[in-house]
Amino acid sequence: MPIELSSTEISLAESLSQHAKDACALVGLKCLKCEPKHFYLTVHRYYGRVQGMTAEVDRCIDWCLSKGKLVFNAQRFGNWCQKKVQWDKEEQIQKGEREKLQSGTVYQKADFERRFTAQR
Numbered sequence: 001m002p003i004e005l006s007s008t009e010i011s012l013a014e015s016l017s018q019h020a021k022d023a024c025a026l027v028g029l030k031c032l033k034c035e036p037k038h039f040y041l042t043v044h045r046y047y048g049r050v051q052g053m054t055a056e057v058d059r060c061i062d063w064c065l066s067k068g069k070l071v072f073n074a075q076r077f078g079n080w081c082q083k084k085v086q087w088d089k090e091e092q093i094q095k096g097e098r099e100k101l102q103s104g105t106v107y108q109k110a111d112f113e114r115r116f117t118a119q120r
Contacts, residue, residue: 003044012053013039019054020072023061030071038074046081056084 005013017036024031043053050056060080064072101112 003040005040005044009040009043009047010036012047013037013043016043016053016057016077017074020057020061020074020077023058024072027061027065029061029064029069031073032071033073033075039077042074042078042081045078046085050081050084050088053081056080 013036016039017034020034021031023029024034046053057077060077061072063080064076069076098112098116101108101115104112
């Protein structure tokens with residue numbers, strides 16, 4: 001069964017494709033398989049779950065540069081989005097834990113101080 005994209009998702013895939021090509025050209029990365037059709041599945045899976053996908057393309061390209069990768073492609077961006085969803089979930093769990101500890105008992109507050117002020 002083929003996936004069906006809304007007009008918004010199609011236009012997002014087109015803008016992600018163009019943005020990726022421009023950003024790769026700007027920093028000297030090779031941009032392979034970056035046509036809009038290559039972004040369709042990623043947009044379909046993560047539209048609404050990953051906020052600011054254009055900014056995430058930039059972060060993914062920065063990551064490629066920092067790791068010495070020579071090629072950027074839509075599949076790599078899809079993997080990046082998958083990790084982003086995971087990171088956001090972990091951040092939400094930590095945030096909830098912090099709020100619970102801050103508003104809890106005296107012992108929970110002391111535990112909060114010990115755990116989260118040591119990280120800074």
